[in-house]
Amino acid sequence: MLYRQKKLDSMPQSSSWTGTPSIKGSTESIRMALLTFSLVGLQFTWGVEMTYCTPYLLQLGLTKSKTSLVWIAGPLSGLVMGPVIGVLADNSKSKYGRRRPFMIGGAIVVAMGLLVLGWTREIVGFFIPESDLRRVLTITLAVFSIYLVDFAINAIQSTSRSLIVDTLPIPKQQKGSAWASRMIAIGHLAGYGVSTLDLLKVLGSTLGDSQFKQCTVIAALALLISVGVTSWAVDERVLIASKDADVKNGAVKVVTKILKTTWNLPDRIRAICWVQFWSWIGWFPFLFYSSTWVGETYYRYTPTASIADSSDPLGDIGRIGSLSLLIFSIVTFIGSVFLPFVVRSPDNDAKPGQRNFTPRPPAAIAPLAKLLHSSKPDLLTAWMLSHLIFAGSMFLAPFVRSLHMATILVSICGIPWALACWAPFTFMGTEVNRMTAPSTILANGSSYRRLPNASDEFSGSASSPSLLRLNHLDRDLEEDEENEDSSTGETAGIYLGILNLFTTLPQFVGTFISMIVFEILEPGRHPELHKGEDVEGKGEDDVVKKVTEGPNGIAVCLFIGAICAVGAAYATQRMRGLYKRTR
Template sequence: MHSAASWTGTPAIKGSSEAMRMALLTVSLVGIQFTWGIEMTYCTPYLLELGLTKSMVSLVWIAGPLSGLIMQPIVGVLADKSRSKYGRRRPYMVGGTIVVSAALLVLGWTKEIVGVFISLPKGASKEAKEFQRGITIGVAVLSIYAVDFAINAVQASCRSLIVDTLPISKQQMGSAWASRMIAIGHLIGYAAGALDLRGIFGTMLGDTQFKQLTVISAIALCISIGITSYAITERVLVVNGKEEVPASEGISAVKEMLMQLLTTASNLPRRIQMICWVQFWCWIGWFPFLFYSTTWVGEIYLRYNAPVDARESKDTLGQIGRIGSMSLIVFSIVTFLGSVILPWVVRSPEDEKVEFTPRPPAGIAPILEQIEKYKPSLLTAWMVSHMIFACSMILAPFVTSLRSATATVAVCGIPWALACWAPFTFIGIEINKLNAPLTNSHYRHVSTASIESEPGVLRLHHSDDIPSSTSASTGELAGVYLGILNLYCTLPQFVGTFISWVVFSLLEPGKSPELAKEAHPDEHHSTEGPNAIAVCLFIGALAAVGAAYATNRLKHIP
């Protein structure tokens, strides 16, 4: 039997304008995406440099989907039940940020930390060196897992904070701002990775590019989370006047959430089920791109374009990271421009059932009306984006120059912009349909919050007078269905990991010839033959075709 819940305080956002308030609310995502960008850019070549094979590295990246599968729903439920006087989300954001920052520093200085506990004298045996190297790899892998699990907790809390703070009428704007901040975070992260930081900072932040990036990433995450935490005031949950939460209540809430997810997932409405299947096939394609594209571009450079002195450089990791980051900078610019421009040239689902109403001066209204007629629907644009991604990745095994590799990665910015936008739009519409009363109207526009403006502060008073006939609030339905959507984004990453492991085991079973030279100077493996990462990208293209087919089927489901 649930206790009666009530709230104290009202959500508030500092800022003198709506744009400033939205920026303060979502700026935390900049630091999160900066951290993701550094991990995806540098950690694969870093592990290869330590001496792991590509097949073993692919198994390490189970950390991504595993942490998302476990942490996001659990932290979401525990935060929902939190009665901290600081709010439900911010304590998890701050606590997770501290863990991420510490794990990043351990990751950057893994060799030095292990060296303190396992120091080898000069002339140590090969077995002793291999033992030290194995411990170093183990600490690095554990650090990556700590980063992944903690950053997922932070990300889940930041996303939930947006939902908690904004009224329904502002949710779409909040999602749009979140998408922009994600693109900005990626862009800043890749730009930092492309710079020669040792030339800028010397050895002040570390003696390698990777060490300096882990320090900058930790600082950026702390600052961005700190800004959002300072700018937002949350409501505080109170149950029967009590602020303490029994541990048993949190555990039972997690069990209840898991049962609800399983029950709902087995009885999904047809359109929501098809949206989830689109995401399933889509993410099989995106997984190898997001985790291996930087290494792929760097390897193309070292195999076909790099001068001899670059191939013999001791900081090969820094080279691959910088070269790969340059291509991802272009990718991020394309993504950002797409997230800004595409909403203007694509017809949103809400506009598909209403006639065009000319609001501008009568002189240009007819022109805009003609433009409106030729706008593609968001569903069509989403389907086309899958095909653009598929066509780009099909070419990956045939790329033999840095310029072509960069162009291939950059084109994918357009489908990525839609991948961050379209599924959440469609799932939100379907949730609203399910929440709407049984009337002739297809949609219902209801605001459960009133807005009160003060100089520099936005306060939102959420109404508690929800009709008892409603089976579940918008927030509850959204949490359940978004949790299921997250499952369909997470499970295919396990599939992608398995595919990558098989491909790497067959095509490149040895140590990386480009990156493991220092760790294993006596071993050398040929760079001839097909690039294993390119083959993984090609298989991802086939999955993207499946996503396009599922999107087309969604058009015909009423």
């Protein structure tokens, strides 16, 4: 007995928690909406940034190739903030929970950055008189603000996604991801809808004297409100004490832990990450440049279109591009609502020795219900097809010469975007929860991990039991200590952070592709935003003629992204083979 007690004392201590995760709301739909509501403001902010910041930087005087380098802010912030914030939040002992403090802090920083971005000219002009130095400092402050916003947004995104995985059991992961996709679509819809309005006519100069300024104010308010709603509605478990291994992990070891975990990813999670990698080489130019591409297509190839007399060319290009993205968002929203009903969830696939439970329909419609159920595609198939739909649309981008065709192609991509916001997080949430399900000690000292049943109910007042680490008592102790993350219930942050790495690394690839393409095809300053100026030592007419007669640089980037989307479809097909082998 004494020997056994000493052995127990020497074992690594498990994490201890207080409270249970819960969500306010009287119905499951309300609870799901409140849990994912922070993503509305997040995507509203992304929408404003993606619509206006590229033409805004071009208006300040940057060339397209230099502007593409500025957008390294996105992948760089994801590379750093996603996994680092994930690890820090995983080990946070805040009495307010692990995720919400980071969400609220990030929202405040983003709001401040947006306001600085909207008023960069005025802020710099207050200290520096009109000169070349003033122009350089204005560009510098604008770029700094974009970096600040992107870094803070990635912190919010990482913790918002982790909050969903933390709160929901396995059978609810697909539903949670589907609701997240809907909220993303609503955020885009609201953002692009506001951007299509002439806010100076609607609101006057109450929130600023330009379309861009007013959009930054509205985005800041939307983000603060949406993050505040989710933070109010969700109660997290509070981490009281980390397990021994985590206590020893200082800030210096955070990066080592991230790299070690990334290098030793489970096969299924690695497959998910590689699909994400290839698909995001295609999505990056689409998300950051598609609204500018639509606006350029209109002004370059429509003979009657003229922006020469516009007092706000940035706002005009942004509104035209936002209209196509508004339709894109409507398609995304419709897809995010209806696709979950016609696509089979990963946890519904039968496993050896198990039967899936399907409610028995009325006898009169039983044959039809059986036919519909058997004909449902699985989520992997839908994800693979979405890559091919995106690729087919973007292959046509270099040949577009009309606003209507550009709008149609952008709109079609709403369906694959709904899957892109839903599928990878469903698979990742399911795999993380399977790895970290609670263990039950058997009589011989070994253990197994219980997976929640499909019939487990999720309610606002109670959820899955607290995840406890139960160590093997004998031969598996050393192995369990070595693989410390494999049997813990608090690793959602790091795994979603790693998924974020595979979302951001391809953006570096996309950034350098864009830089090269723009430098070759569209050197010099943007002609539409610099009417009446001598551009790069040439007359305005010469520059406009050269640009409009040559291929559109953004369209070429979209075409290259389409090729990579085909690679994502192939990676998804390989992932299917892995699932079949390991089922």
